[in-house]
Amino acid sequence: MPIWLIIAVVVLVLVLAGSAMLVVLRRWAKAALAGGGSSLKPVEADKLRHFVENKAAFVVTVERTFDASPDRVWAALDTNGLFSWLPLINGMRYRDQARNVGTTRVFDGLLVAGAEQVITRAAGDRLALTATTSSVPFVMKSIVEEYALSPTGSGATTLTWTLAAQPRFGWLLPYQLFAPLARPLARWSLGGLATRI
Numbered sequence: 001m002p003i004w005l006i007i008a009v010v011v012l013v014l015v016l017a018g019s020a021m022l023v024v025l026r027r028w029a030k031a032a033l034a035g036g037g038s039s040l041k042p043v044e045a046d047k048l049r050h051f052v053e054n055k056a057a058f059v060v061t062v063e064r065t066f067d068a069s070p071d072r073v074w075a076a077l078d079t080n081g082l083f084s085w086l087p088l089i090n091g092m093r094y095r096d097q098a099r100n101v102g103t104t105r106v107f108d109g110l111l112v113a114g115a116e117q118v119i120t121r122a123a124g125d126r127l128a129l130t131a132t133t134s135s136v137p138f139v140m141k142s143i144v145e146e147y148a149l150s151p152t153g154s155g156a157t158t159l160t161w162t163l164a165a166q167p168r169f170g171w172l173l174p175y176q177l178f179a180p181l182a183r184p185l186a187r188w189s190l191g192g193l194a195t196r197i
Contacts, residue, residue, distance in 0.1 A: 022111065025135070029113040032135035033106065037114060041142045043130040045101075045119040051144055056164035058175040062187040065158045068197045070149045073157045074124045076196035077147055085192035105129060112136060116145070125149055142166045161190050 031037060043051045052059055066073050078099060084091030090108040103118045113135040120128035131143035148160045163186065167175060 025111040028135040028137070029109060029111055032113040032115070032133055033108060037133035037135050038137035040114075040131045040134055040140060042117060042132055043119070043142050043144045045128065048119065048128055048130075048144060048146065051142065051166070052146075052162060052164045055142075056144075056166050058167070058179060058182075059162065059164045060179050060182045060186050061160060061162040062183055062190055063158055063160045064187065064190045064193070065152065065156050066194055066197055067156050069155065070124045070151050070157045072197050073149055073159055073193070076193050077127065077149075077159070078123075079196065081196075083189060083192070085195055086189055104132070116143070119144075120146075138168055140165055141168045159190065159193070161186065 028037070080093040081091035083089050088110040090110070092105050092107050095104045095106060099118070099121065101118050101121055105116050105118065107114045107116065114131055115133045116129040116131045118127070119130050120126055126146070126148050128144065128146040131140070134140055134143075143163075143165045145164070146160075146162045148162075150158045150160070152158060165175075
């Protein structure tokens, strides 16, 4: 059999497998947006620090300074559509107008979706959430994220975003090795918030 034919068959199989996986991911995302999805183990507010420092196998923390007051940065952070400037992401939205502890926020992506619950909320200062469902089953056990705002002396605000996850099979891979690769992407993602301020 000619080598070009073998290469063509391999490429065709990879394209078909990749296309099938995209269709499956989209179906799972739609199911999660409709209220389904794989359940995750929520992290309680008083256990947040312990989870980030001791239990999470993957932790990324990034900072961005915005030339705006904490109130303006908070207003941009607290609106529906957060991260919608990223490709394949429709954004985050609250299921209702309430923004209190216990409120559910939905992550709406084309291929990945899920829901998270507000566990800490101090307007203009700090927001922490824990994931409750995910469209990708069997991957993650727990996920938290925290946004902390700090005013600078020059009237600007530094926003610190921490994303921490505990995979279901954390012992299989050294996930923390991926943090240096994820950090520039997370910092760039957070930078899009400037378009909302």
